[in-house]
Amino acid sequence: MHLQDAWHAAITRHARDYLLNPTVAMVEMIRGKSRFAVGYHTRLKLSGHSFDEYVVQDADQFVRDLAHSRWIVRGQPEQSALLNRLVAFGGPMFRVFSPGELDVIHAWIASLPADTPQGSSTNSSRVTTSATAAPCVPGDHGVAEATACADADRTRMRAASKLGARELYHRLLNHESNPSVFDAAGAFAQTWLARVARLVDYGPDMLPFVDYTHQRLRHWFEDRALRQAQSYAGPGQDIDKPREQVIEEAVQLCPMIFVDGGWVQRWTNAGYVETGIGSLLFEIFSDEIGNGDPQLNHPNIYRDLMQQMGIDLPDFRSRAFAMSKLFSDAAFEVPAFWLSISQFPRRFLPETLGLNLAMELSGVGGAYRTARDELRHYRFDTRFVDLHNTIDNVSTGHSAMALRAIELYMDAALAMASPAASRTQWRRVWTGFRALAIPRRSWKEMFSKPEYMV
Incomplete structure (x- = not known):
C-alpha cells in the first residue's frame, strides 16, 4: 500500500x-x-x-x-x-x-x-x-477516363490547341454553356504535363530523390522554406521598381488570382471531400474563397487592390475579360492549366498534390514579403500578400497541409505498390510540382504531339 x-x-x-x-x-x-x-x-x-x-x-x-x-x-x-x-x-x-x-x-x-x-x-x-514591426466520378464529367484510348487523347489535344488558353479559360468558367470544353481541358492538361515530364530531372527544381520517404520529403520541405525566408532582402531595401511596373505586374496576375484555389475546386464534391486527402484540399480551397465571408475571399481582396490602382476590369467570367488587351496571352496559361487539371481530380490526383504544394509554398517567406515592401512603398494595400504569407505558412498553414496530403497519398502508394510503382507515383507528384511554371515547347512537337501516360 x-x-x-x-x-x-x-x-x-x-x-x-x-x-x-x-x-x-x-x-x-x-x-x-x-x-x-x-x-x-x-x-x-x-x-x-x-x-x-x-x-x-x-x-x-x-x-x-x-x-x-x-x-x-x-x-x-x-x-x-x-x-x-x-x-x-x-x-x-x-x-x-x-x-x-x-x-x-x-x-x-x-x-x-x-x-x-x-x-x-x-x-x-x-x-x-527598429520600426513599428509586430511579431511578426467516379466519372470526370464524362470525358476521358484513365483507360481512354490513344486516338481519343490525340483528338482532345487537337481540340485544346485550337482553343488557346484565353478561350479555354473563358469556357471553363462558363462550362454550363460549353459542355464540350472538358475534352479540350483534358487535352490541355495532358499536353502541359507531358512537356513538364521531360524536365523533371533537370534544372534547380529537379526531382530531389528517386526513392520516396517522409523523412526525405520533410527535410527538402524545411530546407526549401528556410532558403525562401533567407532570400528576403529585408524591409530596408531600396525599391528600384517603378510604380508603373508594380501595377503592370499586379494586373497580369489577375486571371490567375481570380481563380485562386481553382486547381482543387472539385475536391468539394461528394465522394472526394470525405477522404483524408479530400478534407485537407477542401480546407485549403475553402480558405481561398473566404470560408463563406466575401470580405475574406482572396479574389475580392485583390479586386480591391485593382480598384486602388485605378484598374477597371470587367467580370472575370465574361468574354470581355478573357479577351482584354490589358493582359498578355501568357497571363492565361497557368490559370487555364489549373482549371483544366481540376476537372479530373481522380485521374490527376498525384499531379494535383504536387501542384498544390508548389503553389502554396511558392511565395512564403520571400516573394510575398518583397511584394509587400513594393506595394507599401507606393502606398498600395498589402492585405493580399500579407494574408498569403501567413495563411500559407509551413508550420500549420496551407503549405503544411499540402505536404501532409502528399504523405497520405504516398503512404497508400508504398503500402500497395511495388518499389518501382511507388517511384512512378512519386515522380508523378513531382511532375505536378514542376507544372506550376509554364513548360517550354520542344521542337519535336513539330512532328508529334507530346503524350503523358498515366
Missing part, C-alpha cells in the same frame, strides 16, 4: 506539473514550431536577444520573457495583442497557429498571475523593434 500510494502521488505530480501545466505545453509548442519562425522576425528583439535566435536556442527562457512582453496581458488572453490582433485576419500571424495551438496559448496566458502591472518600465522595455 505504501508503494501504491507513492506511485499515485508521483503520477499526480507528473500530471499537475507537466501534463496539465499550461507553461510546459506552451514551451513544447514553441519548441516544435521554432524552426519555422526563423527569418520572419529579423527586426524584433525580446529581452535584448534577437527573436529568431532566441526562439530556437532557448524555448523555456523565451516563453518566460514572452510572458512579460507588451504582447501579453497576464491572466487576460482576450486583452493580449498576441491573441486579439496578431493572429486575427490581416494580422502578421494570421493562421500561423492551428486552433489547438491557439488553445494552448490561451490557457498559458490565462494561467499567468496578474501581479506585474502591464506597461511598466520593466515590461515595456522587454520588446523592441
Whole structure:
C-alpha cells in the first residue's frame, strides 16, 4: 500500500506539473514550431536577444520573457495583442497557429498571475523593434477516363490547341454553356504535363530523390522554406521598381488570382471531400474563397487592390475579360492549366498534390514579403500578400497541409505498390510540382504531339 500510494502521488505530480501545466505545453509548442519562425522576425528583439535566435536556442527562457512582453496581458488572453490582433485576419500571424495551438496559448496566458502591472518600465522595455514591426466520378464529367484510348487523347489535344488558353479559360468558367470544353481541358492538361515530364530531372527544381520517404520529403520541405525566408532582402531595401511596373505586374496576375484555389475546386464534391486527402484540399480551397465571408475571399481582396490602382476590369467570367488587351496571352496559361487539371481530380490526383504544394509554398517567406515592401512603398494595400504569407505558412498553414496530403497519398502508394510503382507515383507528384511554371515547347512537337501516360 505504501508503494501504491507513492506511485499515485508521483503520477499526480507528473500530471499537475507537466501534463496539465499550461507553461510546459506552451514551451513544447514553441519548441516544435521554432524552426519555422526563423527569418520572419529579423527586426524584433525580446529581452535584448534577437527573436529568431532566441526562439530556437532557448524555448523555456523565451516563453518566460514572452510572458512579460507588451504582447501579453497576464491572466487576460482576450486583452493580449498576441491573441486579439496578431493572429486575427490581416494580422502578421494570421493562421500561423492551428486552433489547438491557439488553445494552448490561451490557457498559458490565462494561467499567468496578474501581479506585474502591464506597461511598466520593466515590461515595456522587454520588446523592441527598429520600426513599428509586430511579431511578426467516379466519372470526370464524362470525358476521358484513365483507360481512354490513344486516338481519343490525340483528338482532345487537337481540340485544346485550337482553343488557346484565353478561350479555354473563358469556357471553363462558363462550362454550363460549353459542355464540350472538358475534352479540350483534358487535352490541355495532358499536353502541359507531358512537356513538364521531360524536365523533371533537370534544372534547380529537379526531382530531389528517386526513392520516396517522409523523412526525405520533410527535410527538402524545411530546407526549401528556410532558403525562401533567407532570400528576403529585408524591409530596408531600396525599391528600384517603378510604380508603373508594380501595377503592370499586379494586373497580369489577375486571371490567375481570380481563380485562386481553382486547381482543387472539385475536391468539394461528394465522394472526394470525405477522404483524408479530400478534407485537407477542401480546407485549403475553402480558405481561398473566404470560408463563406466575401470580405475574406482572396479574389475580392485583390479586386480591391485593382480598384486602388485605378484598374477597371470587367467580370472575370465574361468574354470581355478573357479577351482584354490589358493582359498578355501568357497571363492565361497557368490559370487555364489549373482549371483544366481540376476537372479530373481522380485521374490527376498525384499531379494535383504536387501542384498544390508548389503553389502554396511558392511565395512564403520571400516573394510575398518583397511584394509587400513594393506595394507599401507606393502606398498600395498589402492585405493580399500579407494574408498569403501567413495563411500559407509551413508550420500549420496551407503549405503544411499540402505536404501532409502528399504523405497520405504516398503512404497508400508504398503500402500497395511495388518499389518501382511507388517511384512512378512519386515522380508523378513531382511532375505536378514542376507544372506550376509554364513548360517550354520542344521542337519535336513539330512532328508529334507530346503524350503523358498515366
